[in-house]
Amino acid sequence: MIAQLSRTERQLAAVLAIALALLGLTMAVAAKQGPMAVHGFMALALGMGLFIAVASVLEKPQTNPDADQQYYDDPTKVGIILSMVWGVFAMAIGLWVAALMVWPDATLGHAWMSYGRIRPVHTTGVIFAFGGNALIATSFHVMQRTSRTRLADQLSPWFVLVGYNLFLVWAVTGYMMGVTQSKEYAEPEWYADLWLVVVWVAYLVLYLRTLARRAEPHIYVANWYYLAFIVVVAMLHIVNGFALPVSFAGAKSYTVFSGVQDAMVQWWYGHNAVAFFMTSGFLGMLYYYLPVRAQRPIYSYRLSILSFWGITFFYLWVGSHHLHYTALPHWVQTLGMTFSIMLLVPSWASAGNAIATLNGAWGRVRDDATLRFMFVAAVFYGLSTFEGSFMAIRPVNALSHYTDWTVGHVHSGALGWLAMVTFGAFYSTVPLIWGRKAMYSARLVEWHFWLALAGLLTYVFSLWNAGITQGLMWRTYNAAGTLNYSFIESIDAMRPYYIARFFGGVLFLAGICVGAVNIWLTVRGVRGEAPDRPFAMQGAE
Amino acid sequence: MSLFKAHYNLEKKSIWLVVGIIAAASVGGLVEIAPLFTIDQTVETTPDMRVYTPLELSGRNIYIREGCYACHSQMIRTLRDEVERYGPYSLAAESQYDHPMLWGSKRTGPDIARVGGKYSDEWHAAHMNNPRDVVPSSIMPAYPWLAETALNVSDLDAHLTALRTLGVPYTDAMIENASADALAQATPDSDAASGVSERYGEATNMRRFSSQDTVTELDALISYLQILGQMTQAAYTTEPVGN
Numbered sequence: 012m013i014a015q016l017s018r019t020e021r022q023l024a025a026v027l028a029i030a031l032a033l034l035g036l037t038m039a040v041a042a043k044q045g046p047m048a049v050h051g052f053m054a055l056a057l058g059m060g061l062f063i064a065v066a067s068v069l070e071k072p073q074t075n076p077d078a079d080q081q082y083y084d085d086p087t088k089v090g091i092i093l094s095m096v097w098g099v100f101a102m103a104i105g106l107w108v109a110a111l112m113v114w115p116d117a118t119l120g121h122a123w124m125s126y127g128r129i130r131p132v133h134t135t136g137v138i139f140a141f142g143g144n145a146l147i148a149t150s151f152h153v154m155q156r157t158s159r160t161r162l163a164d165q166l167s168p169w170f171v172l173v174g175y176n177l178f179l180v181w182a183v184t185g186y187m188m189g190v191t192q193s194k195e196y197a198e199p200e201w202y203a204d205l206w207l208v209v210v211w212v213a214y215l216v217l218y219l220r221t222l223a224r225r226a227e228p229h230i231y232v233a234n235w236y237y238l239a240f241i242v243v244v245a246m247l248h249i250v251n252g253f254a255l256p257v258s259f260a261g262a263k264s265y266t267v268f269s270g271v272q273d274a275m276v277q278w279w280y281g282h283n284a285v286a287f288f289m290t291s292g293f294l295g296m297l298y299y300y301l302p303v304r305a306q307r308p309i310y311s312y313r314l315s316i317l318s319f320w321g322i323t324f325f326y327l328w329v330g331s332h333h334l335h336y337t338a339l340p341h342w343v344q345t346l347g348m349t350f351s352i353m354l355l356v357p358s359w360a361s362a363g364n365a366i367a368t369l370n371g372a373w374g375r376v377r378d379d380a381t382l383r384f385m386f387v388a389a390v391f392y393g394l395s396t397f398e399g400s401f402m403a404i405r406p407v408n409a410l411s412h413y414t415d416w417t418v419g420h421v422h423s424g425a426l427g428w429l430a431m432v433t434f435g436a437f438y439s440t441v442p443l444i445w446g447r448k449a450m451y452s453a454r455l456v457e458w459h460f461w462l463a464l465a466g467l468l469t470y471v472f473s474l475w476n477a478g479i480t481q482g483l484m485w486r487t488y489n490a491a492g493t494l495n496y497s498f499i500e501s502i503d504a505m506r507p508y509y510i511a512r513f514f515g516g517v518l519f520l521a522g523i524c525v526g527a528v529n530i531w532l533t534v535r536g537v538r539g540e541a542p543d544r545p546f547a548m549q550g551a552e
Numbered sequence: 553m554s555l556f557k558a559h560y561n562l563e564k565k566s567i568w569l570v571v572g573i574i575a576a577a578s579v580g581g582l583v584e585i586a587p588l589f590t591i592d593q594t595v596e597t598t599p600d601m602r603v604y605t606p607l608e609l610s611g612r613n614i615y616i617r618e619g620c621y622a623c624h625s626q627m628i629r630t631l632r633d634e635v636e637r638y639g640p641y642s643l644a645a646e647s648q649y650d651h652p653m654l655w656g657s658k659r660t661g662p663d664i665a666r667v668g669g670k671y672s673d674e675w676h677a678a679h680m681n682n683p684r685d686v687v688p689s690s691i692m693p694a695y696p697w698l699a700e701t702a703l704n705v706s707d708l709d710a711h712l713t714a715l716r717t718l719g720v721p722y723t724d725a726m727i728e729n730a731s732a733d734a735l736a737q738a739t740p741d742s743d744a745a746s747g748v749s750e751r752y753g754e755a756t757n758m759r760r761f762s763s764q765d766t767v768t769e770l771d772a773l774i775s776y777l778q779i780l781g782q783m784t785q786a787a788y789t790t791e792p793v794g795n
Contacts, residue, residue, distance in 0.1 A: 112660070115683075115691045125693040127619020189617035193652055222566045230563045242570055243577045250581075257707065257714045263613070265714050270647035271595060272588050274655050279581055287577075316559050323573055327580030336629035337655065338644035340594060343584050350580070413625055413659040481659075486633040494636055498662040503689050 012085045013065055014074045020166040024065045027170065032058025038202070041260040046188040047202065050181050050262075057177060082155045084444040086168035090148025091437055092534075093176060094141055095527045098430075101136025102523055106516040108133050112509045123187040131186045131198045137425060138196065138289065140179045145433045146292045147172060147214070150237045152440055153299045154218060157234060158225030167217040174210035178203055190262045194277050196284045197251050201264040204252040211248070215241045232315045236295035239323050243287040251280035271339055278330035286326035289424065290392075293432050294322075294361055297392075300436045301365055301385045305375055310367035314360045321357025325350050332403035335412065344405070351403030355396060362393030380453070380460040384435035387464065391427025395420065410486070415505070416478025419471050426467045426519060434459065434526055441530050451532035459526040466519030473511035480504055598645040598786040603720055604779070605752045606708045606734035607767075611776025613711075614769050616654070618695065625656035626665040626780065639666035640787040649720045661692055666781030676774045677762045698770040699762055705731040726751050737775065738767045 016024065035054025042048040111117055111126045118125045151168055155161060162168055182199040185191070191198040199207075218241055222230060230238075254264040268276050302309050309315060331339060331347030366389050369376055376386050398420055402411050411417060438456055442449050450456055484504060487495040562568055588594050604612060615621070628634050630641045642665050647653045656663075671679075675686060680698055683690040708730035716722040726733070729747055736744035740758040749756055761774035781787070 111693065112691055115693055118693045120694070120696055122618075122695075122697050125618065125695070127622050127693070130619060130622050186619075191616060191619065193616045193619075193621050193654065195657060219566055219570070228564050229560075230566060230569060235563070235569065238566070238569060239573045239577075242573050246574070246577065255714050255718055257710045261707070263711075265651040265711075265718055267651075267718055269649060269651045269718070269720075270653050271644045272585075273651070273653040274647075275585055275588055277652070279585060313556060316556065320572075320576060324576040324579065327577050328584065329580075331584055333657065334655075336631055337627050338642055338647070340588070343588070346584060409629070409631055412629075413657065413663075415658075417657065485637070486631075488633075494633060498637070499687060499689060502660075502691060 012089075013068050014071060015078070015085060016165050017073050017076070018069075020164065021065055021069050023166055024169070025062055025069065027166075028058050028062035028065060030058070032062065034058070042262075043260070045261065046185055046190045047260070047262045049188065050185065050202075053180060053184075054177065057173075061173070079161060081161065082152075083162045083165060083168070084152065084155075086162075086172055087148045087152045087440070087444055088534075090144050090151065090172055091441065091530070093172070094144035094148060094433070095437075095523070095530060097136055097140035097144060097179070098523050099520070099527055101133055101141055102516070102520045104129055104136060105133040106513065106520055109509065109513045109516050113506065113513060122189070128186050128189065131191060132183050134196065135179070135182050135186070135198065138284075138429075140176075140183070142289065142293075142425075142429050142433070143175060143179070144172075145436070146237075146240065146288075146296070147175060149296050149300075149433075149436050149440065150218070150292075152444065153231075153233050153237065153295065154221050157231035157299065158222060158227055160221065160224040160226055163217055163220035163224060167213055171210055171214045171217060174206070174213070178207045178210060181206070185262070192254065192264070192266060194251065194266070195281050197248070197277075197280060200262045201252070201254045201256050202262070204248070204254070208245070208249060208252075211241070211245050215245065231299070232309065232312075232319070233295045233299035235319050236291045236298060239319070240287050240292035240295060243283065243291070243323070243327075247280045247283050247287065251276055274334055274337070275331060275339060275343065278333040279327070280330070282330035282333065283326055285424070286322065289429055290326070290358075291322060293388075293429055294318075294392075296436045297361075297365055297385065297389065297432050300432075300439050301382075301389070302368055304379070304382045304385065304435070304439050305369055305372040307368050307370075307372050310364050310370070314364045318357045318360035318364065321354070321360065325354045325357060329354055329403065332408065333412070335405050335408045348403050348405055348408075352400050355400040358396035358400075359393060362389055362396065365389035365392075380456040381435055381438040381450075383460055384431045384438065384463075387460075388428050388432035388435060391423060391431065391467075395424040395428055398423065410482035411478060414478035414481040415474045415508070416482065419474030419478055422474065423467070423471045426463070426470065430519075430523075431463065431467075434463070434523075437526075437530065441533055445534050445536075447533055447536055451529055451536055455525050455529040459522045459529065462518050462522030462525065466515045466517070466522060468515075469518060470512055470515030473508045473515060477505050477508035477512075480508070595644040595648050596786070598643070598784045600786070601645055601648065601784040602753055603649055603722060603726075604783075605737055605748065605756060605775070606705070606712065606726075606730040607703075607737040607772050608776045608779050609711060609715075610703060610705070610708065610734060610769075611772035611774070612654075614698070614773050615776060621654045621656050623656075623658060623660035623692070625659050625663045626653075627655035628663055628665050634663070638663050639781065643784075643787050645786060646781070646783060649715075651715060651718055651720070661690075664777070664780055668778050668780040668782040673759070673761045673774055673778070674763075676777055677770060680770060680773065698773060699764055699768055701769045703734070703767050703769050703772050705734040705767075708734055723751070734772075735767050738771045 032055050035051045035058055038051030039048045108130050181203045190200050253267040256264040328350035329347050331343045332351045335344050376382050481501050484496045484501040489495040628638045628641045635641055679686050680695045682694045683692040709727050712722045712727045712730050732744050733748050736742050737748050737758055738760055757778050762770040
């Protein structure tokens with residue numbers, strides 16, 4: 012893959028590798044010990060490894076120097092593999108976390124294995140590692156295909172991919188060492204946050220440069236969503252990340268905001284991480300792969316526009332619905348609720364648009380498990396956004412908040428929407444970019460589909476039950492007018508649901524393992540069956 | 553020119569699309585967040601509110617490090633059952649010095665916003681060592697290593713300085729004596745102990761929180777838990793709500 016880079020790009024890569032190694036060395040020396048030093052050594056090792064890899068082929072001639080007329084899919088390939096590896100890892104951790112709720116002594120007395128430290132490993136692993144790599148990989152694929160042009164250069168996609176995964180490794184190993192900001196979905200500490208800003212800006216610049224080269228006058232819908240994802244995530248990450256390090260030689264920092272303001276900023280960020288990472292980003296995926304796979308044009312261009320601007324505008328208002336009945340001023344809570352309910356309109360515009368696109372292609376949905384993944388994803392997108400708006404209603408929130416209903420809700424989104432659309436996109440892309448006619452085994456895709464669906468339903472139904480049971484038990488009064496249940500009784504009542512959830516997790520994990528094996532066998536299969544396509548018109552528009 | 557026609561032109565220009573996204577996405581945050589920084593109207597005035605002692609701050613950082621916030625909320629809502637179960641609902645002033653806030657979003661365990669003073673130190677020590685020794689069906693993990701790890705107090709002055717920069721009213725004397733105060737709060741017979749009550753108030757808990765010989769992370773964590781909901785008495789004098 013390095014041999015594909017031009018000589019200038021290789022030289023630049025070598026310089027960047029040295030810079031990374033020096034950054035790591037500086038961190039390690041400044042910190043002397045502790046998690047930041049460990050992270051410094053990681054960056055140092057990565058930088059040195061990359062330098063050796065690049066330097067060994069620095070003077071060799073470039074393979075395929077006239078590749079300008081082909082798409083550049085190497086970063087997409089690596090991104091998909093990284094995404095699957097992270098997915099298996101993060102879901103396995105999730106299973107362990109679920110097991111700890113049933114068998115709490117399974118930590119074996121080790122600090123790094125305890126629930127509070129590995130639960131964020133699971134969350135970050137699934138959303139940002141599995142999902143983030145999938146988004147980066149597919150966005151590279153989609154922007155080239157819809158713009159009918161090659162990526163702007165061959166080095167910056169690698170900078171984005173390697174840089175982002177370094178951030179993830181810092182984050183995940185940091186949690187195990189007790190490094191966390193404790194902000195939900197934004198746990199990594201200040202230096203990892205700063206590093207992510209650098210990577211993300213490079214991503215935006217690459218995206219805009221590639222769009223500038225496009226052979227199509229119009230920017231395709233999927234790219235609007237990917238753009239919103241990149242731009243707004245940067246905005247959210249920067250504002251939410253404002254923090255003052257205790258010392259530049261240590262991992263610990265104090266967030267700039269306090270109390271009420273911090274809670275509002277946190278949920279403005281947290282809910283919009285859902286909006287722009289987990290919704291806009293994956294809608295970008297859906298708006299490209301679903302019509303291509305169904306071989307039908309998007310049902311309505313106008314609905315796409317309505318949905319896009321509706322989501323981009325409304326979502327930023329709704330974070331405060333997480334703070335009903337708290338010390339946050341009442342008017343902000345009400346405003347959040349109002350916009351949450353209005354948000355249903357643009358959300359369902361996209362869900363409906365996706366499902367209406369399948370009209371006339373139902374035969375394909377029945378026969379093709381890959382398309383069925385995307386269909387189920389669109390259905391669960393619709394369900395989760397309905398549930399989200401519903402849960403934002405003040406009295407409903409009074410019952411659901413703090414319970415497992417919320418956990419069930421985020422998993423119906425993560426498993427039903429994010430993971431399903433990702434698998435659909437991967438099964439569409441993998442044969443294409445590795446030059447195969449089809450996936451290694453269509454039967455394994457079927458198996459993955461049914462395992463994932465069964466796991467998802469088991470998981471979500473058990474936690475809906477758990478959440479509503481908890482919410483009702485906490486507020487049940489007896490005839491004497493006092494609370495009927497102690498808190499521990501509500502925990503005892505959760506046991507069957509937690510066991511059921513564990514088995515739902517087993518099924519879902521089994522599914523992704525089947526998918527990973529199938530992808531691996533496809534990659535290793537016969538090469539060159541179907542050559543890379545030139546910049547031909549695609550079926551999407 | 554219709555709206556869709558205008559969009560037809562917009563989607564040909566990536567920079568304008570980006571500008572449009574930023575503009576659309578900025579409004580909600582500006583409307584909801586900016587007014588909260590008119591702090592006098594957001595956070596009520598409570599004359600008796602005090603800052604965390606260095607030992608309590610260390611305990612709070614251990615609480616964050618171990619991810620306790622993932623299971624315990626610190627925000628009692630204005631709902632009848634919560635007020636009856638946990639105590640007076642939480643006020644904005646009670647977390648005004650919290651960088652970050654730890655309101656939480658999930659109660660796998662109970663809310664602990666008012667756990668201070670509710671259980672004895674011995675109970676907390678036993679509970680951390682193995683929760684099932686005191687609550688047989690608890691699903692909380694055990695934290696036995698806290699009692700075995702000596703508390704690191706060496707850079708507490710830097711912690712207090714950083715917090716003062718962010719607006720927490722730590723005095724020069726508090727910063728200067730941070731490390732000594734942390735140890736003194738858990739060794740009340742020492743000479744330095746009088747300085748703690750002088751700087752943080754007579755009501756400060758001064759005792760050996762766990763029964764260990766040295767000051768451990770467990771001491772710090774218990775000192776933090778024992779002050780939760782007791783930093784100010786304002787919540788106990790506020791009229792309860794019926795909802």
